[in-house]
Amino acid sequence: MIRTEELLLNVGPQHPSTHGVLRVVVKLDGEIITHVEPVIGYLHRGTEKLAESLNYTQIIPYTDRMDYLSAMTNNYVLCYAVEKMMGIEVPERAEFLRLIVMELQRIASHLVWWGTYLLDIGALSPFLFAFNDRERILQLFNELCGARLTYNYMRVGGVKWDAPEGWIDKVKAFVKDMKSRLDEYHNLVSGNEIFLARVKGIGAYDAETAIQYGLSGANLRCTGVKWDLRKNEPYCIYDRFDFDIPVGQNGDCYDRYYVRTEEIRQSLRILEQALEQFPPEGETMGKVPRAIRPPAGEVYVRIESPRGEIGCYIVSKGKAEPYRLKFRRPSFVNLQILPKLLVGESMTNLVTILGGIDIVLGEVDC
Amino acid sequence: MIGMMKGLGVTLKTLGTRKSTYKYPDEPIVMPDRFRGIQHFDPDKCIVCFQCARICPTQCITMSGKPNPDPEKKGRVIDTYDINFEICILCDLCTEVCPTEAIVMTNNFELAAYSRDELFKDRVWLQENNTNVRKDNNNIGAPKGGAK
Amino acid sequence: MQWLWDQPLSWMNAAWFTLGALCVLGIVIFFVTYAIYFERKIIGWMQFRKGPNRVGPFGLLQTVADVAKLLLKEDTIPAKADKALFIMAPALAFIPSFAALAIIPYGMNLQFADVNVGFLYYVALSGVTTIAIVTAGWASNNKYALLGGMRSAAQMISYEVPLVISVVGVAMMTGSLNLREIVLAQEGYFWNWNFLPQIIGFVVFLVSALAELNRTPFDLPEAESELVAGYHTEYSGFRFAFFMLAEYVYLYAIACLTTILFLGGWNPPLPQLAFIPGIVWFILKFLAVVFFVFWVRATFPRLRVDQLMGLAWKALLPLAMLNIFITAAGIHWFGWGG
Amino acid sequence: MSEEQKQNGAGPAEGETKAEAAPEGAKAQVPPAKTEGAPQSGEAPQAPPQPAEAPQQPAAPQPGVEPKQTSGAAPQPAAETQTAAGASQPAAQQPAAAEKRPLTDEEKEARRQAALAARAAKLAAQGGAAAGAAAGAAAGGRAAARGAAAAGGEGSEEPPKPSPNQPKLDRAVQLLKELVAEDAVEEASLNPFNDDMPTLVIRGEHWPKAAETLRDHPEFGFRYLRNVAGVDHETHMEVVYHLLNMDSGDTYCVKVRTNRDNPSVPSVVSVWKTADWQEREIYDLLGIAFPGHPDLRRIMLPDDWVGHPLRKDYVPLDPEV
Numbered sequence A: 001m002i003r004t005e006e007l008l009l010n011v012g013p014q015h016p017s018t019h020g021v022l023r024v025v026v027k028l029d030g031e032i033i034t035h036v037e038p039v040i041g042y043l044h045r046g047t048e049k050l051a052e053s054l055n056y057t058q059i060i061p062y063t064d065r066m067d068y069l070s071a072m073t074n075n076y077v078l079c080y081a082v083e084k085m086m087g088i089e090v091p092e093r094a095e096f097l098r099l100i101v102m103e104l105q106r107i108a109s110h111l112v113w114w115g116t117y118l119l120d121i122g123a124l125s126p127f128l129f130a131f132n133d134r135e136r137i138l139q140l141f142n143e144l145c146g147a148r149l150t151y152n153y154m155r156v157g158g159v160k161w162d163a164p165e166g167w168i169d170k171v172k173a174f175v176k177d178m179k180s181r182l183d184e185y186h187n188l189v190s191g192n193e194i195f196l197a198r199v200k201g202i203g204a205y206d207a208e209t210a211i212q213y214g215l216s217g218a219n220l221r222c223t224g225v226k227w228d229l230r231k232n233e234p235y236c237i238y239d240r241f242d243f244d245i246p247v248g249q250n251g252d253c254y255d256r257y258y259v260r261t262e263e264i265r266q267s268l269r270i271l272e273q274a275l276e277q278f279p280p281e282g283e284t285m286g287k288v289p290r291a292i293r294p295p296a297g298e299v300y301v302r303i304e305s306p307r308g309e310i311g312c313y314i315v316s317k318g319k320a321e322p323y324r325l326k327f328r329r330p331s332f333v334n335l336q337i338l339p340k341l342l343v344g345e346s347m348t349n350l351v352t353i354l355g356g357i358d359i360v361l362g363e364v365d366c
Numbered sequence B: 001m002i003g004m005m006k007g008l009g010v011t012l013k014t015l016g017t018r019k020s021t022y023k024y025p026d027e028p029i030v031m032p033d034r035f036r037g038i039q040h041f042d043p044d045k046c047i048v049c050f051q052c053a054r055i056c057p058t059q060c061i062t063m064s065g066k067p068n069p070d071p072e073k074k075g076r077v078i079d080t081y082d083i084n085f086e087i088c089i090l091c092d093l094c095t096e097v098c099p100t101e102a103i104v105m106t107n108n109f110e111l112a113a114y115s116r117d118e119l120f121k122d123r124v125w126l127q128e129n130n131t132n133v134r135k136d137n138n139n140i141g142a143p144k145g146g147a148k
Numbered sequence C: 001m002q003w004l005w006d007q008p009l010s011w012m013n014a015a016w017f018t019l020g021a022l023c024v025l026g027i028v029i030f031f032v033t034y035a036i037y038f039e040r041k042i043i044g045w046m047q048f049r050k051g052p053n054r055v056g057p058f059g060l061l062q063t064v065a066d067v068a069k070l071l072l073k074e075d076t077i078p079a080k081a082d083k084a085l086f087i088m089a090p091a092l093a094f095i096p097s098f099a100a101l102a103i104i105p106y107g108m109n110l111q112f113a114d115v116n117v118g119f120l121y122y123v124a125l126s127g128v129t130t131i132a133i134v135t136a137g138w139a140s141n142n143k144y145a146l147l148g149g150m151r152s153a154a155q156m157i158s159y160e161v162p163l164v165i166s167v168v169g170v171a172m173m174t175g176s177l178n179l180r181e182i183v184l185a186q187e188g189y190f191w192n193w194n195f196l197p198q199i200i201g202f203v204v205f206l207v208s209a210l211a212e213l214n215r216t217p218f219d220l221p222e223a224e225s226e227l228v229a230g231y232h233t234e235y236s237g238f239r240f241a242f243f244m245l246a247e248y249v250y251l252y253a254i255a256c257l258t259t260i261l262f263l264g265g266w267n268p269p270l271p272q273l274a275f276i277p278g279i280v281w282f283i284l285k286f287l288a289v290v291f292f293v294f295w296v297r298a299t300f301p302r303l304r305v306d307q308l309m310g311l312a313w314k315a316l317l318p319l320a321m322l323n324i325f326i327t328a329a330g331i332h333w334f335g336w337g338g
Numbered sequence D: 001m002s003e004e005q006k007q008n009g010a011g012p013a014e015g016e017t018k019a020e021a022a023p024e025g026a027k028a029q030v031p032p033a034k035t036e037g038a039p040q041s042g043e044a045p046q047a048p049p050q051p052a053e054a055p056q057q058p059a060a061p062q063p064g065v066e067p068k069q070t071s072g073a074a075p076q077p078a079a080e081t082q083t084a085a086g087a088s089q090p091a092a093q094q095p096a097a098a099e100k101r102p103l104t105d106e107e108k109e110a111r112r113q114a115a116l117a118a119r120a121a122k123l124a125a126q127g128g129a130a131a132g133a134a135a136g137a138a139a140g141g142r143a144a145a146r147g148a149a150a151a152g153g154e155g156s157e158e159p160p161k162p163s164p165n166q167p168k169l170d171r172a173v174q175l176l177k178e179l180v181a182e183d184a185v186e187e188a189s190l191n192p193f194n195d196d197m198p199t200l201v202i203r204g205e206h207w208p209k210a211a212e213t214l215r216d217h218p219e220f221g222f223r224y225l226r227n228v229a230g231v232d233h234e235t236h237m238e239v240v241y242h243l244l245n246m247d248s249g250d251t252y253c254v255k256v257r258t259n260r261d262n263p264s265v266p267s268v269v270s271v272w273k274t275a276d277w278q279e280r281e282i283y284d285l286l287g288i289a290f291p292g293h294p295d296l297r298r299i300m301l302p303d304d305w306v307g308h309p310l311r312k313d314y315v316p317l318d319p320e321v
Helices: A047-051 A056-064 A071-086 A093-123 A126-144 A168-188 A191-201 A207-212 A253-276 A332-341 A349-357 A362-366 B002-015 B053-057 B092-098 B123-129 C004-006 C009-044 C062-072 C082-103 C118-139 C141-173 C180-182 C199-212 C237-262 C269-276 C280-300 C305-334 D003-013 D037-042 D105-127 D165-180 D205-216 D275-286
Strands: A007-011 A023-029 A034-039 A297-305 A308-316 A323-328 B037-041 B063-068 B077-086 B103-106 D186-191 D197-203 D224-233 D236-244 D249-256
Touching: A007 C141, A023 A332, A023 A349, A023 D003, A034 A349, A047 A056, A047 A323, A056 A071, A056 B092, A071 A297, A071 A308, A093 A126, A093 A168, A093 A253, A093 A349, A126 A168, A126 A332, A126 B002, A126 D003, A168 A253, A168 B002, A191 A253, A191 A349, A191 B002, A191 D186, A207 A332, A207 D249, A253 A349, A297 D186, A297 D224, A297 D236, A308 D224, A308 D236, A323 C180, A323 D224, A332 A349, A332 A362, A332 D275, B002 C009, B002 C280, B037 B123, B053 B063, B053 B092, B053 C082, B077 B123, B092 B103, C009 C062, C009 C237, C009 C280, C062 C237, C082 C118, C082 C237, C118 C141, C118 C180, C118 C237, C141 C180, C141 C199, C141 C237, C141 C305, C180 C237, C199 C237, C199 C280, C199 C305, D165 D186, D165 D197, D165 D205, D197 D205, D224 D275, D236 D275
Parallel strands: D197 D249
Antiparallel strands: A007 A023, A023 A034, A297 A308, A308 A323, B037 B103, B063 B077, D186 D197, D224 D236, D236 D249
């Protein structure tokens, strides 16, 4: 009688397609996965403990390093929370700058996801296509706030830097080019039969499971649930622009791909309208008291980051440092569904599904 | 099959397009003015107010002042000023709060070193690092709303 | 080299044989270094970037530098690896690939060995490499390598079948397996090259050839994103160079075979162009096929293992069979073939 | 924050002794009006929370010049908190003499009084005596009208404009009392910072049943648990759940309190699957046990880690870090 034994395989923490230091302990029966157990914590830097001894301006550089692919949305969620507690009014031009910068960040983050996702599935060129266009966004950010990845751009009450002259036209030029580039991406990949065969029907779940697991962002919208914080709980000045929310039907990897690529198109639409209504001049910093001390109390604020709903829960005791600061990180919550999706799949699908959920380990371990 | 053909078409088209590779080691990359590179420190502007040391999120600035040598001027003069570039995250908060723009960011970013203690830059080194210093030092954190 | 065959073996002949073999080896090594270089250049150009251009003028010495680096690299053998198999696997992979080059006719009399079952000889030898890859996967005592080895065994065996059957059509049309006859049968204009009447056979051959070479979209055995590096995860230094060498020599062999079997070897497309020597046409067609393989690698994603198997048995094999019937009907009613 | 820097910082920077920051300053007699109250009702049900900077923000705070409180619309609390933090945290960018506001005597006297009260409260908090004192007490001696855990039950000092969420809150409390248990809800209040998000504090032992009702009852329908956070107030530990009803867009905040020595809150993984890892994280960093959790292990820290870092009394392994 042949005695077969299950192969215990450690995928990660150092592995080409785990998008960071995630270790997935997998029991394999041949190629089929029988048991999955994600292990995280390799990138845990204790941001929440550190934040308890830093004042609010000092925490902002730490939020850049949480979800390092969309630092702007992390900055915004912290500033928005403090502004909501202190009731600070952010001037018009600062709001516009924040919106433009966040939407550019969403495009950049989706481009990184698109490139690495195709690389996981095996196609080499899309990764270079995506990074070639993302480079233009990084140049824009570099000119605006002096850094390519960790921007430290927003301050409580507004933004630190005003747009240098000529910057807005560069953004307009980028938005125009990106539209045609996006069609080229679809030509390169979206119709490719091999890609479709690799992605359709993989890692599917229904709306009820998505809500049960508290998923957010494209992982929730791919099942047909139309929930986007920019529309359902508008913040910043999102309610002034019209854009629609792409929604998938059957919640498989292809729908997540469709929703995210469609979101890039919608972000371009928002950017166009925002650039037209951009106030020519105005304050970039609201009236902020010298020492930022939110009154005692607590607030939970949430915005739509490229990976889902990022929330910032601050309990303040009236001091300059938060008494307790907790970030609701979308990647951390979205990763919980991985074991449920992987059992019974093959090794190759593990990479496709993990890439589809689009997690960033800096945010998972916070 | 059409999808694959279109894909092949796209890659063929990119065969002839302009390439975007930098010739970095040969031609240095020109960074925009606001780029946050390594700091430049100007000791005589410094009034030893410890604002930068206090605001630094990673506390990597250690400085000490000494009473002014010539008797008639009061106040203090900077004695030692070190930034530990092992943990400095170049977040530009120190230049933001400095009232006299004694510390400003430059555009050069080459910080690679063979040993860790070379990353412990002292006052003299920071003073000499004065190539392509940043002009627009928007220090909004400084008192009086900073030099706009 | 044909005139040497009939004379009895003497020291003089043996020297000629080794000299011939060495010069073919030289040509192939030269091809392999510049195939790697051009592959990286072409794929680079297709991705908005310049390929290697730092070592030597225009980066021409890049592959030479790589090979030198591999030679100097420390040759690690994993602790609990199966030492004998681990050492033997790379050699086992390279030798058949080089031996298979003997039967390729580059010109009318430019052929190393005129075997009348040329293609069969090639298929037999390429089977040996499959064993080498499986032993490499098993011997390096690494789970990823084992998975890579298993996958490649399944893939290469199941793609040899459509590969062989798709060439049966060509053999039927020319009436012989000797590669030189096959090329001679394709004289004249380009439309009586084999790839037009045998268009199905051509497509099936190309697809299964890609699978044989473990190249995208079938590069499952060394799928970077899942299996880290597949069967040669644990190999370093010169042993790894052997695997790379074997892969590119097979690319050379398959490209030559495609030119011979389907694109009319050294025959010019139009007889009026016959003043250009045959070898130039051979090289042009050969480079076209190689460019196509690089082009496919830059564009397509990878297939999953079960899709791969499904494609081989459910799509390519029936197509190849169909091709045989069509050729048979063609020969019988329309008088194709010699 | 190295010691000597604090001395230098405190020494030259501030002349007068700075009392422990009483965030609202002495005179918080009028709780800041529910700034978002009035326009709230007009809001479409789909998007109740009003972005903070909606025009209805009556008085933008004047940073340095606001000694008096303008009549009805309270300026932002930060504006009147000109008092720099106490010795422990010198104000970050507090220039010594740059914008000294003229302090009225009455203002100075009030601040001293607040400082004394704050110090008393701080001692009380350390002593842990005030068992009943909710989180509010630890926040310093300001009037009880403020914020979430106001001692006087829900909204005893009803703000001039009753906020639209008030009826929802009462309905929720009443429903929970009926369906779960008489004493299920310890407190209920509206969080003024969060567009009056109704906040309920539910007793630990009734929490599983309450969670069930919150999710399944047609009136609640909170099928989406968006955030689970653990907070360590010196006097007690708290687990905060933020719930969302996707159809109506309401968000509720539910808190469950537990003592500090062996904190435990019943797990709700059976109700919302998303709580699984978030509870494990709270267990890992704060040490709150979650009976009923399928697989309660450390998630962030190595398994052999000693202690729970996010606790206030956590002594880091090597203090230099």
